[in-house]
Amino acid sequence: MTTNKGWTLAAYLSGLPSVANFKLVESPAPPPGDGEVLVKNLWLSLDPYMLGRMTQQKSYTKGVELGEVMTGETVAEVVESKHPGFAPGEKVTAPAGWQLYAALKGEALTKIDPSTRAPLSYHLGCLGMPGRTAYFGLNEVGKPKSGETLVVSAASGAVGSVVGQLGKIAGCRIVGIAGGKEKCDYVTGELGFDVCVDYKAGNLFRDLKEACPKGIDIYFDNVGGETLDTVLRLVNTFARIVICGRISGYHAAEPYGIKNLGSVLVNRVRMQGIIVFDWADRYGEANKALAGYVAQGRLKTRESVLEGIENAPKGLIGLVKGENFGKQLVKLA
Amino acid sequence: MTTNKGWTLAAYLSGLPSVANFKLVESPAPPPGDGEVLVKNLWLSLDPYMLGRMTQQKSYTKGVELGEVMTGETVAEVVESKHPGFAPGEKVTAPAGWQLYAALKGEALTKIDPSTRAPLSYHLGCLGMPGRTAYFGLNEVGKPKSGETLVVSAASGAVGSVVGQLGKIAGCRIVGIAGGKEKCDYVTGELGFDVCVDYKAGNLFRDLKEACPKGIDIYFDNVGGETLDTVLRLVNTFARIVICGRISGYHAAEPYGIKNLGSVLVNRVRMQGIIVFDWADRYGEANKALAGYVAQGRLKTRESVLEGIENAPKGLIGLVKGENFGKQLVKLA
Numbered sequence: 001m002t003t004n005k006g007w008t009l010a011a012y013l014s015g016l017p018s019v020a021n022f023k024l025v026e027s028p029a030p031p032p033g034d035g036e037v038l039v040k041n042l043w044l045s046l047d048p049y050m051l052g053r054m055t056q057q058k059s060y061t062k063g064v065e066l067g068e069v070m071t072g073e074t075v076a077e078v079v080e081s082k083h084p085g086f087a088p089g090e091k092v093t094a095p096a097g098w099q100l101y102a103a104l105k106g107e108a109l110t111k112i113d114p115s116t117r118a119p120l121s122y123h124l125g126c127l128g129m130p131g132r133t134a135y136f137g138l139n140e141v142g143k144p145k146s147g148e149t150l151v152v153s154a155a156s157g158a159v160g161s162v163v164g165q166l167g168k169i170a171g172c173r174i175v176g177i178a179g180g181k182e183k184c185d186y187v188t189g190e191l192g193f194d195v196c197v198d199y200k201a202g203n204l205f206r207d208l209k210e211a212c213p214k215g216i217d218i219y220f221d222n223v224g225g226e227t228l229d230t231v232l233r234l235v236n237t238f239a240r241i242v243i244c245g246r247i248s249g250y251h252a253a254e255p256y257g258i259k260n261l262g263s264v265l266v267n268r269v270r271m272q273g274i275i276v277f278d279w280a281d282r283y284g285e286a287n288k289a290l291a292g293y294v295a296q297g298r299l300k301t302r303e304s305v306l307e308g309i310e311n312a313p314k315g316l317i318g319l320v321k322g323e324n325f326g327k328q329l330v331k332l333a
Numbered sequence: 334m335t336t337n338k339g340w341t342l343a344a345y346l347s348g349l350p351s352v353a354n355f356k357l358v359e360s361p362a363p364p365p366g367d368g369e370v371l372v373k374n375l376w377l378s379l380d381p382y383m384l385g386r387m388t389q390q391k392s393y394t395k396g397v398e399l400g401e402v403m404t405g406e407t408v409a410e411v412v413e414s415k416h417p418g419f420a421p422g423e424k425v426t427a428p429a430g431w432q433l434y435a436a437l438k439g440e441a442l443t444k445i446d447p448s449t450r451a452p453l454s455y456h457l458g459c460l461g462m463p464g465r466t467a468y469f470g471l472n473e474v475g476k477p478k479s480g481e482t483l484v485v486s487a488a489s490g491a492v493g494s495v496v497g498q499l500g501k502i503a504g505c506r507i508v509g510i511a512g513g514k515e516k517c518d519y520v521t522g523e524l525g526f527d528v529c530v531d532y533k534a535g536n537l538f539r540d541l542k543e544a545c546p547k548g549i550d551i552y553f554d555n556v557g558g559e560t561l562d563t564v565l566r567l568v569n570t571f572a573r574i575v576i577c578g579r580i581s582g583y584h585a586a587e588p589y590g591i592k593n594l595g596s597v598l599v600n601r602v603r604m605q606g607i608i609v610f611d612w613a614d615r616y617g618e619a620n621k622a623l624a625g626y627v628a629q630g631r632l633k634t635r636e637s638v639l640e641g642i643e644n645a646p647k648g649l650i651g652l653v654k655g656e657n658f659g660k661q662l663v664k665l666a
Binding site: 052224228243244245246254255256257258259260261262264265266267268269270271272273274275278 | 385557561576577578579587588589590591592593594595597598599600601602603604605606607608611
């Protein structure tokens with residue numbers, strides 16, 4: 001009998017996550033029921049949204065219960081199928097959680113097109129949820145026009161890196177915000193952003209102002225808090241702010257108070273929160289566009305890989321601190 | 334020779350406005366030049382936006398300079414015309430400022446249709462800029478749907494009162510926010526809102542939650558600050574927030590810090606700042622609709638009238654403190 005191993009939620013989040021929030025448990029791999037598929041997870045994606053699932057606050061969907069396996073998207077291989085649509089050996093993306101094996105309804109799985117030549121792990125990053133988030137958030141809410149200035153926070157991250165590259169393709173001037181010289185060098189050197197501002201240098205307003213001599217037309221916000229507040233001082237008339245993430249909000253016990261919302265009125269700013277699920281009926285369109293850009297070498301990506309299920313909590317804790325460099329993954333097999 | 338009298342800006346605003354910010358000056362009424370019209374102001378409108386013009390901060394348009402006559406919209410009568418489109422005795426609305434007489438280019442004046450049976454002063458309120466602000470802000474950004482819950486702050490004010498009544502016509506449940514029992518009684522009794530929450534009672538969150546059992550779908554924000562922050566805790570998925578004013582922002586030396594912007598992400602809220610000028614090419618449409626509702630008795634209004642140019646500063650100072658009850662006007666003749 002195959003042994004499953006996975007992380008459950010041991011304590012709700014209050015403040016920063018720590019290993020004490022999680023518990024590693026072993027159990028037999030579950031046999032698939034009728035219509036179900038047993039999958040073996042190959043790659044686990046770690047994403048900031050998981051922090052929201054670890055609280056009892058209202059969020060997009062219900063949170064993880066205490067004792068339940070942590071939620072998460074994986075790339076997996078079909079081991080055993082009791083669903084007519086899947087056969088052993090096929091590769092899928094699945095909401096299979098922080099564990100080695102899972103039995104899931106066939107309808108919950110998405111087959112990976114075997115003709116896609118990109119590495120399997122890309123289906124959790126630039127060709128997966130983060131890539132589609134960037135695609136719809138930028139195009140549907142940001143609405144980039146050639147010549148505009150687009151600012152992206154968490155610029156070296158899974159979503160931010162795609163936003164900037166798509167913005168470049170749309171003809172915008174791209175200004176990233178990232179933490180530290182190494183990430184900034186990567187953002188301008190490898191990803192082709194025009195400038196990258198290092199927020200850790202401690203002069204965000206001054207440096208961002210200098211990087212945006214014509215002001216800011218679009219801000220794709222992955223962090224919230226003080227960075228958003230600073231951007232609000234620099235936006236142009238009719239600017240669009242895509243609220244996609246707020247990883248800075250998980251640091252503090254007390255939420256940061258945004259003081260420059262007056263700018264939304266004066267500049268007739270449109271600020272909108274987005275969740276990729278809202279475009280679920282158009283995922284095919286995004287997948288096709290993103291895969292095309294990857295194949296053409298116009299969409300580059302970087303992965304931060306930890307080995308083994310044991311390291312999953314470490315990876316999520318590192319995300320909050322900005323320790324990851326690129327899309328955070330755990331390699332499981 | 335006719336003597337003009339008017340208020341100039343004596344000191345930029347810092348904190349709350351006081352009489353020391355203004356200076357009353359007398360001068361001869363200016364003779365109209367070629368293409369100009371000399372008007373005698375009958376009614377002066379006092380509006381929160383004027384506070385923004387009294388600072389050196391960036392705002393929609395340039396501010397008032399020290400020594401310059403305070404900016405303001407009036408209903409006026411043509412006294413002498415050197416413009417072929419205007420004749421003495423005609424009534425107009427004009428950006429004629431806080432004074433008794435002004436000589437203005439004919440192009441800056443808007444004739445009042447003499448067949449409109451509404452009182453002249455309405456052209457500064459429900460049939461003027463505040464009415465049009467309510468009309469476009471609600472319809473173009475709020476996008477009310479029948480059965481939705483619409484919350485309006487400064488509900489008894491010039492803009493808020495029109496927003497609520499237009500929302501009622503659109504089939505929404507209307508919840509006002511106003512200060513004090515007298516205003517709240519007026520908002521529900523006379524204007525027909527479903528409920529009105531008295532923010533001065535000190536339990537805004539609890540009272541607003543009780544008033545909105547199905548949550549908030551649209552918030553038309555005239556005040557900003559803590560009220561906006563409270564509404565953010567109660568909004569539904571895909572809520573729209575129309576940022577129209579922030580009179581609360583003029584109270585404090587330090588701006589209020591908004592802590593609940595996380596709700597914009599979780600609930601995919603769309604928050605947008607509006608200025609009525611952006612729909613200038615569609616004013617005719619709004620005027621026609623609003624005049625129709627007034628004629629049908631479906632759009633009611635209340636005016637707070639001070640007599641004489643000497644009282645203009647007092648009126649604006651009162652606006653900030655919420656002392657006005659309805660559209661604040663100064664009767665000049």
